[in-house]
Amino acid sequence: MFWDWNYVWEITPALLRASLVTIQATLLGFALAATLGLVLAIMRMSRTSWISVPTAGFVEFIRSTPVLIQIFFIFFVFPEFGIVLPAMTAGVIALGLHYGSYCSEVYRAGLENVPRGQWEAATALNLSPYITFRDIIIPQAIPPVVPALGNYLVALFKETPLLSAIAVLELMQTAKILGSQSFRYVEPITLVGGFFLVMSLVAAAFIRQVEAWLNRSLRNPGGER
Amino acid sequence: MTTPMVKFENVTKRYGALTVLDSLNLEIAPDEKVAIIGPSGSGKTTVLRMLMTLERINDGIIYVDGEPLTHMPKNGRLVPADERYLRRVRGKIGMVFQHFNLFPHMSALRNCMEAPIHVLGLSRQEAEQRAAELLDMVGLSDKKHQYPSQLSGGQQQRVAIARALAMRPKVMLFDEVTSALDPELVGEVLNVIRKLGKEHNLTMLMVTHQMGFAKEFADRVCFFYGGQIVESGRPEEIFSAPKEERTRQFLSAVLEAS
Ligand SMILES: Nc1ncnc2c1ncn2[C@@H]1O[C@H](COP(=O)(O)OP(=O)(O)OP(=O)(O)O)[C@@H](O)[C@H]1O
Ligand SMILES: [Mg+2]
Numbered sequence: 234m235f236w237d238w239n240y241v242w243e244i245t246p247a248l249l250r251a252s253l254v255t256i257q258a259t260l261l262g263f264a265l266a267a268t269l270g271l272v273l274a275i276m277r278m279s280r281t282s283w284i285s286v287p288t289a290g291f292v293e294f295i296r297s298t299p300v301l302i303q304i305f306f307i308f309f310v311f312p313e314f315g316i317v318l319p320a321m322t323a324g325v326i327a328l329g330l331h332y333g334s335y336c337s338e339v340y341r342a343g344l345e346n347v348p349r350g351q352w353e354a355a356t357a358l359n360l361s362p363y364i365t366f367r368d369i370i371i372p373q374a375i376p377p378v379v380p381a382l383g384n385y386l387v388a389l390f391k392e393t394p395l396l397s398a399i400a401v402l403e404l405m406q407t408a409k410i411l412g413s414q415s416f417r418y419v420e421p422i423t424l425v426g427g428f429f430l431v432m433s434l435v436a437a438a439f440i441r442q443v444e445a446w447l448n449r450s451l452r453n454p455g456g457e458r
Numbered sequence: 459m460t461t462p463m464v465k466f467e468n469v470t471k472r473y474g475a476l477t478v479l480d481s482l483n484l485e486i487a488p489d490e491k492v493a494i495i496g497p498s499g500s501g502k503t504t505v506l507r508m509l510m511t512l513e514r515i516n517d518g519i520i521y522v523d524g525e526p527l528t529h530m531p532k533n534g535r536l537v538p539a540d541e542r543y544l545r546r547v548r549g550k551i552g553m554v555f556q557h558f559n560l561f562p563h564m565s566a567l568r569n570c571m572e573a574p575i576h577v578l579g580l581s582r583q584e585a586e587q588r589a590a591e592l593l594d595m596v597g598l599s600d601k602k603h604q605y606p607s608q609l610s611g612g613q614q615q616r617v618a619i620a621r622a623l624a625m626r627p628k629v630m631l632f633d634e635v636t637s638a639l640d641p642e643l644v645g646e647v648l649n650v651i652r653k654l655g656k657e658h659n660l661t662m663l664m665v666t667h668q669m670g671f672a673k674e675f676a677d678r679v680c681f682f683y684g685g686q687i688v689e690s691g692r693p694e695e696i697f698s699a700p701k702e703e704r705t706r707q708f709l710s711a712v713l714e715a716s
Binding site: 348350351353354356357358359360361364368369372373 | 510511512545548549551552553555557559560561562563572573576577621622625
């Protein structure tokens, strides 16, 4: 038989457990990417050239090398310098770093679109650079770029199977193991594909929610009425 | 004589090869209201922006309230001010912009609370009370919770005035604050400025194309041309009997246009 339902029920628990690993890697990786991206974007906009120039170089370097190489580098080469990381940690860092450099470009576009008059008003009111960023610039810069950031969330999610290359027990790796045990690949691989499809759709809906929520709550930073 | 509230001493400002202000000298007394008039590109905005520390100067010194603004004392000499020093001294100055520059994601009230909380260290209650009083003063107590996009241009500009006043500056700068407004909204903003002039001990510098208002409101009018003050004096002198040919030409051109 081409498709065996009994086998499907048999492997479902293992795949569900693995999907938690995939989701965890996605969320941790994206949390890192979103935070690091903002930091990189602000550093790249710095007027001090010994901050902005190396940051720009770093971002370009990360963006123009494959994420798989970065995963291998962190997992296999870092130990040579005494930094030994578990596979999951190494994978999350590599994904966060890679997508963080993409996100930084998105943030930068958002930051640059805030009118100069906003910066000038903040200076005229003597707000510190930190408060200016936190309360004036970032709340205006981020909502317009949430859809673009969301695209990278989905892209990062779809790249998590790369972590199977360093034997993280995420979905793809689990499916491969199940397949090699039973010599049946159709069901595990199809289920994994279906899972990615469903989760991508869920993520897209989630991003729209975040967008709406951000637009509402950032309108009101003081939480005042 | 009392120390001037604002003093420009041989101030020069260049953009690349273009000298926008050429060795400007200007003293403004405490509580004095000065109107700055002149043709487009004569450097009027630049004067205000330098005072607000939005532009660096190339030469000379600006003093505010007896203290250097653009420079700080270091080892007995004056050296160009750093960010930290600027943050300390520019609190004496407030500015209202042509295009309001309100924070669009904050209510009118919150616009007026942000800096008092984070810069002056006021509590939320104190800041809110001060903001509400000022919005009341500019006639907007019923619009406190509106966002800038829900306000007319005249109302937005009045919020911007309240926001600047909430920092209790000694000097207020107004850069063509009515020129982005529909004509029927100009009056409400000018009324607020009149009221400010009467009720507060504020030194005020305003760049304006409203010659009628300058004449009635200002203690002194400075006519700028090509980065220099060509003529300055009491409004009745400047408007009725200008001494300089350029002033005459400018005033007749403005009169013809209106
Ligand atoms: N950032 C800048 N870079 C280069 N040149 C500038 C800059 N800002 C102003 N200028 C030039 O400086 C000169 C004075 O400008 P300023 O804005 O002070 O004129 P203004 O008197 O306010 O004119 P207007 O009545 O049109 O507002 C102009 O020639 C202008 O083109
Ligand atoms: Mg101007």
